[in-house]
Amino acid sequence: MNxxxxxxxxxxxxxFLQQSAAGVGGMALASLLDTxxxxxxxxxxxxxxxxxxKAKRVIYLHMTGSPPNLDLFDFKPSLVEHSxxxxxAEFLEGKEFAFTSGTPKLMGSPRAxxxxxxxxxxMSDAIPNFHGIADELCLVHSMYTDQFNHAPxxxxxxxxxxxxxxxxxxxxxxxxxGSENENLPGFVVLISSGVQPxxxxxxxxxxxxxxxxxGVQCRSKGDPVLYASNPKGMDRAMRRMxxxxxxxxxxxxxxxxxxxxxxxxxxQYELAFRxxxxxxxxxxxxxxxxxxxxxxxxxxxxxxLANNCLLAxxxxxxxxxxxxxxxxxWDFHGTxxxxxxxxxxxxxxxxxxxxxxxxxxxxKQRGLLDETLVVWGGEFGRTPFRxxxxxxxxxxxxxxxxxxxxxxxxxxxxxxxxxxxxxxxLGFSVTENPxxxxxxxxxxxxxxxxxxxxxxxxxxxxxxxxxxxxxxxxRDLLA
Numbered sequence: 001m002n003x004x005x006x007x008x009x010x011x012x013x014x015x016f017l018q019q020s021a022a023g024v025g026g027m028a029l030a031s032l033l034d035t036x037x038x039x040x041x042x043x044x045x046x047x048x049x050x051x052x053x054k055a056k057r058v059i060y061l062h063m064t065g066s067p068p069n070l071d072l073f074d075f076k077p078s079l080v081e082h083s084x085x086x087x088x089a090e091f092l093e094g095k096e097f098a099f100t101s102g103t104p105k106l107m108g109s110p111r112a113x114x115x116x117x118x119x120x121x122x123m124s125d126a127i128p129n130f131h132g133i134a135d136e137l138c139l140v141h142s143m144y145t146d147q148f149n150h151a152p153x154x155x156x157x158x159x160x161x162x163x164x165x166x167x168x169x170x171x172x173x174x175x176x177x178g179s180e181n182e183n184l185p186g187f188v189v190l191i192s193s194g195v196q197p198x199x200x201x202x203x204x205x206x207x208x209x210x211x212x213x214x215g216v217q218c219r220s221k222g223d224p225v226l227y228a229s230n231p232k233g234m235d236r237a238m239r240r241m242x243x244x245x246x247x248x249x250x251x252x253x254x255x256x257x258x259x260x261x262x263x264x265x266x267x268q269y270e271l272a273f274r275x276x277x278x279x280x281x282x283x284x285x286x287x288x289x290x291x292x293x294x295x296x297x298x299x300x301x302x303x304x305l306a307n308n309c310l311l312a313x314x315x316x317x318x319x320x321x322x323x324x325x326x327x328x329x330w331d332f333h334g335t336x337x338x339x340x341x342x343x344x345x346x347x348x349x350x351x352x353x354x355x356x357x358x359x360x361x362x363x364k365q366r367g368l369l370d371e372t373l374v375v376w377g378g379e380f381g382r383t384p385f386r387x388x389x390x391x392x393x394x395x396x397x398x399x400x401x402x403x404x405x406x407x408x409x410x411x412x413x414x415x416x417x418x419x420x421x422x423x424x425x426l427g428f429s430v431t432e433n434p435x436x437x438x439x440x441x442x443x444x445x446x447x448x449x450x451x452x453x454x455x456x457x458x459x460x461x462x463x464x465x466x467x468x469x470x471x472x473x474x475r476d477l478l479a
Contacts, residue, residue, distance in 0.1 A: 042178075042182070043178075043210060043212045043213075044174065044178045044179040044182070044185075044186050044212065045178045045179075046177070046178045046179070046180060047176065047177055047178045048449075049176065049177060049448060049449025049450055050449055050450050050451045050454060050455075051449050051451075052449060053413075053447065053448050053449030054371075054412060054413025054447050054449075054478075054479070055371055055372065055373040055411070055412030055413050055447040055448050055449075056180075056321075056371040056372070056448075057180075057316045057320070057321050057322065057323075057371065057372050057373070057412075058170075058173065058321070058322045058323070058372070058373045058374075058375065058412070058444065058448070059312045059316060059323045059325070059359070059372060059373070059374045059375070060169070060170075060322070060323070060324050060325065060374075060375045061309075061325050061327070061356060061374065061375065061376045061377075062154075062157075062197065062324070062325065062326050062327070062377070062378065062379075063327055063330040063352070063376070063377065063378045064150075064154070064193075064195070064197050064198055064326050064327060064328045064329070064330060064331075064378070064379075065150065065198070065328065065329060065330035065331030065332075065378065066150075066153075066330055066331065066378030066379050066380050066381065066382065066400070066405070067330045067332070067345075067378055067382075068332050068341050068345065068381075068382040068398050069141075069381050069382065069405045069406035070109055070381075070382060070384060070398070070427050071109045071110075071111050071124055071126060071341045071345060071382075072111075072123070072124050072126055072127055072349075072406070073121075073122070073123060073124075073139060073141070073406040073408070074122075074141055074406050074423065074427060075109070075113045075122035075124070076108065076109070076384070076425060076426060076427050077425075078425040078426060079106060079107070079108040079109070079384055079425070079426050079427060080108030080109060081108070082106050082108070082426070083105075083106055083107055083108035084105050084106065084107075085105065085106050086103050086104075086105060086106075087103060087104050087105065087106050087384075087385045089103075091426070091428045092104075095403075096148060097148065097383065097399045097400065097401070098148060098149060098399055098400040099333065099387055099388060099389050099399055099400075100383065100385070100387055100388040100389075100399045101388050102388055104383070104385040104386055104387070104388055104391070105385055105386045105391065106384060106385050106386075106426065107383075107384065107385055107386040107396065107398065109124065109341075110341065110342055110396060111124035111125055111126055111341075111342075111345075112124065112125040113125070114131070116130075116131040116132075116134045117131070117134030117135045117417055118135050118417055119134070119135070119417045119418070119419070121134045121137070121139060121417070121419055126345050126346055126349045126353075127349050127352075127353040128353065129353040129354045129356075129357035129358075130353050130356075130357055132357060132361075133357050133360045133361065133410070134417065135416060135417040136360050136364065136369070136410045136411070136416055136417070137408045137409075137410050137416075137417070137418075138408060138409045138410065138414040138415050138416065138418045138420070138477055139406060139407075139408045139418070139419045139420065140406065140407050140408065140409070140420050140421055140435050140440075140474075140477070141404075141406045141419060141420065141421045141422050141423060142404065142420065142421020142422060142423065142430040142432060142433050142434050142435050143377070143381070143404070143405045143406065143407050143421075143430075143435050143436075143437070143440070144402060144403050144404060144405070144430055144434055144435070144436055144437075145157070145379070145380050145402045145436070145437050146162070146402065146436075147162050147379070147380065147402060148380060148400045148401070148402045149400065150198035150199075150331070150379060150400075151198045151199045151200070153198075153379035153380045153400075153402065154197060154198045154199040154203055154379040155199040155202060155203060156379075156437055157169075157379050157437050157440075157441075158170075158199065158203045158204070159199075159202070159203070159207065159466070160438065160441060160465075160466045160467055160468050160470075161468070164199075164200075164202040164205075165202070165207055165208070166207045166208075166464070167205070167206050167207035167208065167209040167213070167457070167464075167466070168202070168203060168204050168205055168206070168207070168214075168215065169322070169441065169444070169466060170187040170189075170204060170215050170321075170322035170324050171187060171204075171205070171206040171207065171209050171213040171214055171215070172209075172213075172445075172455060172465075172466045173186075173187070173321055173322045173445075173448060174186035174187045174213045174321050174322060175209050175210075175213045175455075175457070176448075176450055176455050177321055177448065177449075178321070179319060179320065179321050180319030180320075180321065181318055181319030181320065184282065184315070184318060184319060184320050185215075185216035185320065186213070186320065186321045186322065187204070187213065187214070187215045187216065187320075187321065187322045187323075187324070188215065188216055188217075188218055188315055188320050188322070188323050188324070189204045189215040189216065189217045189218070189323075189324045189325075189326070190217075190218060190219075190308040190311060190312065190323065190324070190325050190326070191217065191308075191325075191326045191327075191328075192303065192304055192305040192307075192308050192325070192326070192327045192328070193305070193327055193328035193329045193351075194303070194328065195328035195329075196326075196328075197326040197328075198379070201217075203326070204217070204324055208457065208459040208460075208464070209457055215322075215324055218283060218311075219303065282311075282314050282315060282318050283311060283314075284300075285298055285300050285307060285310050285311060285314070286300040286301075288310065292310070292362070293310070295358040295361070295362070296309055296310045296354070296355045296358045296359070296362075297354050297355055297358075298310045298355070304351070304355075305325070305327045305351055305352055305355055305356075306351070306354070306355035308325050308327075308355075309325070309355035309356055309358065309359040310355070310358075310359075310362075312325060312359065313359055313362050313363060313366075313368070316363075316368065316372055317366070317368060327351075327352065329348055330348065330378060332344060332345060332382065332397055332398055333387055333389065333390070333397040333398070333399065334387065334390045334393070334395040334396050334397020334398070335387075335389055335390060335393075335395070335397060336395070337395060338395075339395065339397070340390075340395035340396040340397055341396050341397065341398065342396060344395075356376065359374070360374065360410055360411075363411060364411075368411075369410065369411035369412075370411060370412070370413075371411075371412065372411050372412055373409060373410075373411055373412025373413065373414070373444065373447055373448070374409065374410045374411050374412070375407070375408075375409050375444065376407060376408050376409070376410075377405075377406070377407030377408070378405070378407075380400055380401060380402045380405055381400075381401040381402065381403070381404055381405025381406070382398035382399065382400070382401050382405070383398045383399040383400070383401040384398075384401075384426050384427040384428055385398075385399075386398070387399040403428065403429055403430065404423040404427060404428065404429055404430050407440070409477070412447050413447045413478060413479055414447070414477050414478065414479060415477060415478070415479050416479070418477070420433055420435075420474075420476060420477060421433035421434065421435060433474075433476070435474055436470070436471070438467045438468075438470035438471035438472075439471055439472050439473075439474050440474075441466050441467050441471055442467050442471035442472055442473050442474075443473050443474045443477060443478075445466065445467075446473040446478075447478070452465060452466065452467045452471055452473070453465065453467075
């Protein structure tokens with residue numbers, strides 16, 4: 001018998017379906033690799049939200065380590081009055097703290113306070129530039145969380161779970177909305193003060209979502225994206241040929257295996273190729289005027305929160321959907337000289353409140369603030385008492401505290417010059433309008449046009465979401 005005839009006779013239904021899949025896969029890949037960003041198979045194409053959104057993009061400013069809200073935004077005169085007294089036992093019973101044992105001493109804020117803005121919000125002297133943007137801020141004084149250690153608390157804020165493995169908030173947003181610029185990532189991460197976030201890259205990872213939705217870490221010093229530059233001896237034409245060969249190999253694997261990550265890999269290679277041209281331009285802050293650089297305190301070629309704040313504005317202006325800034329150094333235990341909530345906080349805030357105030361003003365001046373939601377905060381709060389390790393020290397510090405802390409939002413559909421919720425007179429417990437981190441997540445997604453219960457992804461037999469089985473939209477915060 002003719003060997004060719006034998007091969008034909010040996011074809012089974014499985015062979016037929018496999019070959020059919022190859023044809024379908026080829027058509028899908030052709031669409032994916034087309035340069036038109038609106039084609040259905042582009043994973044980062046723009047997608048409509050569930051309902052009309054007030055915010056189109058997010059800049060999330062995370063102060064890694066968690067700033068002491070009682071020394072910045074939440075003035076407690078009674079705590080000052082009772083400073084250095086033993087902490088009442090009823091406030092400690094059943095509580096866990098990271099480094100405090102025995103009976104700690106209450107600690108009122110040593111900062112100078114004043115009421116600022118049209119609505120008279122209290123702010124300390126540690127953040128003088130924030131005084132000028134008070135009327136743009138929506139301050140939430142009643143935040144609380146379930147976690148009191150850094151990494152689990154940070155992961156809870158960004159992934160909805162204190163354990164690694166879930167998609168981060170930026171990944172959920174780009175999965176749901178895509179990107180407005182096909183030449184830039186939908187989700188960009190900028191890190192200052194030289195240290196990765198407490199939750200590591202899981203704080204901006206894609207978890208079980210396709211990896212095309214994970215945060216792309218960019219740098220303000222050196223190559224904007226590591227390994228994006230062509231190696232020595234390779235020009236752009238040769239890079240294009242290399243990617244074409246990789247695409248051909250991935251097409252074969254996609255046809256044989258049908259795995260969605262193969263399509264993601266192709267999309268990522270193509271995006272990286274386009275990013276080689278677009279990212280260096282958008283990350284070049286030397287194009288900004290001397291006045292703008294001075295307003296932010298930014299210095300081209302350096303690595304700083306100031307540079308990253310200016311980059312955040314440039315990125316959202318260029319169509320990036322979610323920009324995440326992590327700034328290390330806000331864990332004010334006060335265990336070392338110069339790191340307490342007097343001199344240490346003054347020095348740290350000097351690197352933060354000027355560029356962030358400039359960011360809010362710049363977004364507003366450019367007409368971007370109304371559709372850009374800016375979020376500021378840490379992973380938890382700080383104790384109303386002095387940490388035990390510093391009881392006999394001249395340096396003042398506070399321990400981790402999950403039960404009551406302050407965050408703020410601006411722009412993107414939230415109320416301006418507004419304060420919400422409060423804690424008791426000593427700052428131990430939320431007494432009015434509690435807001436859990438899951439509620440914050442639900443509210444952010446709502447502002448972006450999502451029903452947080454319907455933005456889901458099926459994994460291991462069930463539908464997951466950022467808020468999982470929790471969360472409510474805090475409608476009192478909405479403009």
